[in-house]
Amino acid sequence: MDDIAQEFLIESYENLDELDRALVALEREPDSQPLLASVFRTIHTIKGTSGFLAFNRLEAVTHVGENVLSKLRDGELALTPQITTVLLQMVDTVRALLASIETTGVEGDIDVDAVSAALAGCLEPAAPLVPAPRDEVEPAAAPEPVAEITPEPAPEPVAVVEPPAPVAPLLAENSTDHDEENARRSVADSSIRVDVGLLDQLMRMVGELVLTRNQVVQYVGETQHTELQRASQRLNLIATELQEGVMKTRMQPIDQVWSRLPRVVRDLGAQCGKSVRLVMEGRETELDRTLLEAVKDPLTHLVRNAIDHGLEAPEVRTAAGKPAEGTLSLRAYHEGGQVVVEVGDDGRGIDPAKVAAKAIENGLVSRDQVSRMSEREIADLVFRPGFSTAPAVSNISGRGVGMDVVRTNIEKIGGTVDLASEIGMGTTVRVRIPLTLAIIPALVVGQAGDTYAIPQANLLELVRLEGEAAESGIEHVAGAPVYRLRGTLLPLVYLDEQLGLPAPAEREALNIVVLAADNTHFGLVVEEIRDTQEIVVRPLSRQIKHVETFAGATITGDGKVALILDVAGIAQRATHQTVAATAARMTESERSRTTETTRLLICQVGADRRLALPMTDVARLEEFSVDQVEKAGNADVVQYRGDLLRLVHVGPLLGMGSANADAETYSVVVHRHENDAAVGLVVDSILDVIEEEVVLSAVGARRGLAGSAVLQSRVTDIVDVPALVAATQEN
Secondary structure, three states: OOHHHHHHHHHHHHHHHHHHHHHHHHHHHHOOOHHHHHHHHHHHHHHHHHOOOOOOHHHHHHHHHHHHHHHHOOOOOOOHHHHHHHHHHHHHHHHHHHHHHHOOOOOOOOOOOHHHHHHHHHOOOOOOOOOOHHHHOOOOOOOOOOOOEEEOOOOOOOOOOOOOEEEEEOOOOOOOOHHHHHHHHHHHOEEEEEOOHHHHHHHHHHHHHHHHHHHHHHHHOOOOHHHHHHHHHHHHHHHHHHHHHHHHHHHHOOOOHHHHHHHEEEEEHHHOOOOEEEEEEEHHHOHHHHHHHHHHHHHHHHHHHHHHOOOOHHHHHHOOOOOEEEEEEEEEEEEEEEEEEEEEOOOOOOOHHHHHHHHHHHOOOOOHHHHHOOOHHHHHHOOOOOOOOOOOOOOOOHHHHHHHHHHHHHHHOOOOOEEEOOOOOOOEEEEEEEEEOOOOEEEEEEEOEEEEEEEEHHHHEEEEEOOHHHHOOOEEOOOOEEEEEEEEEEEEEEEEHHOOOOOOOOOOEEEEEEEEEOEEEEEEEEEEEEEEEEEEOEOOOOOOOOOOOOEEEEEOOOOOOOEEOOOOHHHHHHHHHHHHHHHHHOOOOHHHHHHOOOEEEEEOOOOOEEEEEHHHHOOOEEEHHHHHHHHEOOOOEEEEEEEEEEEEEEEEHHHOOOOOOOOEEEEEEEEEEEOOOOEEEEEEEEEEEEEOOOEEEEEOOOOOOEEEEEOOEEEEEEEEEEHHHHHHHHO
16 A cells, blocks of 8 residues: 555656646637546546545645536536636645645545535635635645656556546647647656666666776777677667666656646736746756756746846836737757757847946946946846846845855856847747766866866867967967967966966966856866867765866776866956966066066057057957947947947058958947947957056057057057047037
């Protein structure tokens, strides 16, 4: 009997999750016979088994619910929002009863009379519908999900309860969702349940096998024994297939998380006074069950945030020419060895000006810092701890705790979060997470005789500079080393500096590992690049768990321990260290000279003409595609921050020409002048930011040019920005 009761609980919990979603869908399609048949069948199954197991209260409440659903199915009763609410309260009561049975073995003292009375009231149209008090029944959390293994088809076992009735013909227009649900149920009928603990243990054993496989393959590769090499190849093949098979047993569809969201959306939409349509795409996308549990809370928070902050009230949407009903979309798909989950809405979007003002008010950034940020960087401030735009604290939002926790939790499992928004059109949050954390492909590198692993999910490409290129290829911008990769400046981080190791006397060659972390690209300079292999991720001990540089450890094919580099942690740590290291390298004479120097932006126009603009005249640096350029009168303009930004082509204006006539993008220096108006100075390329003493020469001075000076051993024209802008206004 214990085994039968356990099976009943597992099946009932799964049925209740389906029931939540089906009832919310039924509210939108009250005449859908397939949905009504599905809901009725589920309640009928729970009622029948609970009676067999002598769970009388559970049988009583589901019996009344079955009567209501029977009349709805037969067309004798019309579904209303009030009836849906009562049915959902019945689901909560059933879940609470199941939780009590699971923990104590009996139904306990949970009251079912109020819900039963409300359900009975639904059968009497003349009587007012009085929903049961919400606080009398606390919805219980479902137990740990149990993974499933699908075996070869086997004879159907003797069932304890009645088998489900055949599904009625699909009458609804959007029948795809129903087909998918029915397919999943038929697969579940031919599957067996395996305790998750057994799968975890099996995965650990496979991990040990993979480590041993790597060691054997490496050792045999150094020998000339033909038969041993063949056996090694066979072992490699079998171990790989076994690893893939076991990992598949841990993979579960993301729909296991999404199945709870229709109820969340319905309840929160009603609480906020908003009408919300939920669209889900990619329910079958699979990922490791451990990661599935880790992303459950972050995704739920993103959904709640989209409804509370993103979507407008119906009257506001109508006034803006939008449908009164807002749309919340969830999309999941595989891309580049990762799972991408998008949470989007068609709401008001994020206003960078409001975000910036709130961030300054909360002391998260300074006004000067905001002035140098792009719109994307400003929108990214919503992930800062303590940031909130809610006017008042509520049980939904306003405490400044949320989006920062979302990003932190996602990054803990090796994922990233980025945000895209357009005012009046909506916001999309994109979450990227690895398929699994147990066994991952990695690049193995060496530094000072030690071995380190870099997850390939962060790897973009490898670059090697030899001879003179190793010296001349490295430039410096504001004291930080960069490499110009296909015209784009790539910040460089040296692994020996990050590890606190002494730098080599000279570097004959540079190995640059180009990495991506948190929507940022940078190059990690390492001593040697060895090979790629699949590694088994081991957690760090307490002694070094707090070190941002490392994300875990593994054992390589030669049997040595290798630390796994935390790419995101290195990127954040290097940002702070670069500034500190630059300041530490400055001598006292350099510091004194710096106080008397001018900070300049070095640009190029024409074939080889260099211009210097005082940084006091530079508000921002931007890049616009040629497609964004429009005409206003005779002037080139772009739409910029809710206004029009006039573009001034500096090279042609000063008679220096332009080397980028066929360029696809414009490099623009934004200058703010009188009345805080802005103008964009178009140059061919932006080269550097320097601090040097300027010995100004009158040679070359004319309107728009203050003169010339020797900067970085090159003759450079000094731009008089206010005079240049004034000249364009006169024309």
